[in-house]
Amino acid sequence: MNKAFKIALLFVLSFVTSNLSAQTIAIKPGEKWFGGAVNDAHLMPFADGYSLNLYGDTRGNQAAPLLVSTKGRFIWSEEPFKFSVSAGKLTVSETHAALVIDSSAKDLQSAFKLAAKRYFPSKGKLPDTLLFAKPQYNTWIELVYNQNQKDIISYAKAIIDNGFPPGVLMIDDNWADYYGRFDFRADRFTNATAMIDSLHTMGFKVMLWVSPFVSPDTEVYRELLAKRLLLFDNGGNANLAWDKADKPAIISWWNGYSSVLDFTNPQAKEWFTGRLNYMVKTYHLDGFKLDAGDADFYPASGLSYKKATPNEHSRLWGEIGLSFPLNEYRAMWKMGGEPLVERLRDKQHTWVDLQKLIPHITTAGLLGYQFTCPDMIGGGEFGSFIGEDKLDEQLIVRSAQSAALMPMMQFSVAPWRVLSKQHLAAVKKAVALRAKYTPYILQLAKASAQSGEPIVRSMEYQFPNQGLADVKGQFMLGSKYLVAPVITKENCKTIYLPKGTWLSDDGKKIKGPKVLKTEVATDRLPVFELIRN
Structure with a gap:
């Protein structure tokens, strides 16, 4: 096949349109489609009636402007789009950039590899390998908003005393006086540096929960507002210029109302990264759990230093973690191939949500997020634990087994506290099984960092x-x-x-x-x- 013919053939097989009107693709007999948003993966392959507009909506988890099919086709755009499935047709509409429709592969695997190589090639870098090599432990379910030095140390000691290997320990939300302040609150942490040094001595590396939010009416808020490092609100005037805006956007999120940093402004990124580095130096932290950053927390009325879609704001939040090999994200947009750890969205303590783990984590891989952790074992949505006199012990065991041979496994609810001797032994057996396969998991992670293939x-x-x-x-x-x-x-x-x-x-x-x-x-x-x- 000569070069000219190859180029002509690729032009036919890969159709690129800059026409931003709707594109309708006939679904071939037996063809199944996947992609878009990880948190909808249990609904895949897509059935008639499915529809999603990715603009400003990543379903609270990872997403990418990519759809792939079992017949070797993929659809890509650099910006979010809407798509729907109906009557044997896939319709893509409300596009914001050119649409690529490529038919040159032969199956799901080859379509993914082609899209990944072209649009989100793997960078050849790994997150901290301790995240793969040992179980992770998160303080969220045990302490919720009462993060404190005494109970964190007790949790870490209990991990070891109950025969679990130390690994990464994550200190979750409410360790500071308010959002935007980067020091441990004195009423709960008498000596945070000594606490983290003690955790290191026990064999743990320590991550800390952070978000891009800043509590209003605080000293830090006033400083950032004066420097114009926050997202502003256009006040209903779509033509208002950023430098004329004077009111910060106030975002409603799960912990109330906050302002949010504008990472289209390099100075905001420099300020936030500087605060994280200060925490590393001062308190001897090893890395960060970077929560929030969802596209839907960046409203259409928002005014930023540089014009950006809500999705682009989410992607820029993802760039922060590239400075820290020990990182974890829940919300992400278009950062496939990067050495970032992704976690599946918080699942409820139910069998229905346990059944979502496998389709969600395999679809994450199809979107380029290879280094993904299933949610916390037994569930990470703390509301489903409230009022529960007795947790479902069998569910926790099966949850641990489901996670055991995934790229990572993360505990939060303490198995030794809620399980019988028999069920605790079953969970520990799953951890031991993971240890047996850990060399292979690490081998896969290193290969994935080069090839981009899912683990x-x-x-x-x-x-x-x-x-x-x-x-x-x-x-x-x-x-x-x-x-x-x-x-x-x-x-x-x-x-x-x-x-x-x-x-x-x-x-x-x-x-x-x-x-x-x-x-x-x-x-x-x-x-x-x-x-x-």
Whole structure:
């Protein structure tokens, strides 16, 4: 094939339009589509009636302007767009930049690889590998808004005393007097530096929760307002220039009302990064959990130093974490391929939400977010713990098993506090199983930093065109291990083995394709090794 013909063929297969009107794509027979927003992944592949406008709405989690199909097609734009599925057609509308519709790949995997290489290539860098190598521990569910030195030390000691390995420990929200102040509050932390030094001695690295919000009517707020480092409000005048605005935007978020830093202004980024570095130097912190930054916290009435969409504001928040190898985000836009740790959105303490983990984390990988952590084991949405006299112990065990062979696993509710001896042993067994596979997980993470390929993959990604696009209860760890956790109250599991010869965790060789229906003991995580294609 000569060069001229190749160029002509690529032009035909990759259609780029700068026409910002709606584009309608006929869905091919058997074609399934994925992408857009991670937090809607349990609704994928998209069915008739699905619709999402990504402008200012990333569903409270990671998102990207990318759709990929099982027939090797992908859709990309540099800006958010709206899309909907109806009557065998995929319609993309309300675009804000040129739309790429590429048909040159052959399946889901090759379509992803082509899109990633072209639009969000992996940077060859890893976050801190301790995030993969050991379990993580977050103080949120145990302490909620009562973060304090005494209880944080007690939580860390209990981790070790109960036979769990130290790893990364995250101190969550409400450690400061107010948002925007970067010092530990004296009424709860008598000596924060000594506390963190003690945690280091125990074998932990320490992360601290931060957000881009600043509490109004505070000293820091007045300083930042005077320097014009906050997002302003146009007061209903869409033509108002930024330098003429005098009222800061006040954002409604889950903790009340705050102003928000404007990271289109380099001086705001310099100020915030300077505060984080001050915390590292003063208190010996190792990194940060960077919460919020959702696109929907940047209103259409907002005026910024440089004009930016709500989504671009969210992306700029993501850039902050690049200065800190120990980082974690929940909200993200168009930062695929970067060495940033993403966490799935807070899940409730329910079986329904447990069943979302696998489709969500595999779809995160399809959007370029390889270094993703499932939500906190047992759930991270603290409201679902309120008023619960007794948590569902089996749910916590199955949640730990589901996370055990994902890129990372993170505890928050203390298993030793809420579980019986039998169920605690099952959770510790899952942690021990992870230790067995950790060298392979680290190997995959290093390879992913170079290639951009997901660490955990959907069945359709790894085994295209075998009818597995709708299988949501199992995943592939790399190309070698099929992981099938129990994610229902019942101990029965249906497992779909693709073509090949598989070795089960109980030593049986099984020839695929095969559908297994099996009872799974409470302390077992079914794993199958592909020993021959």
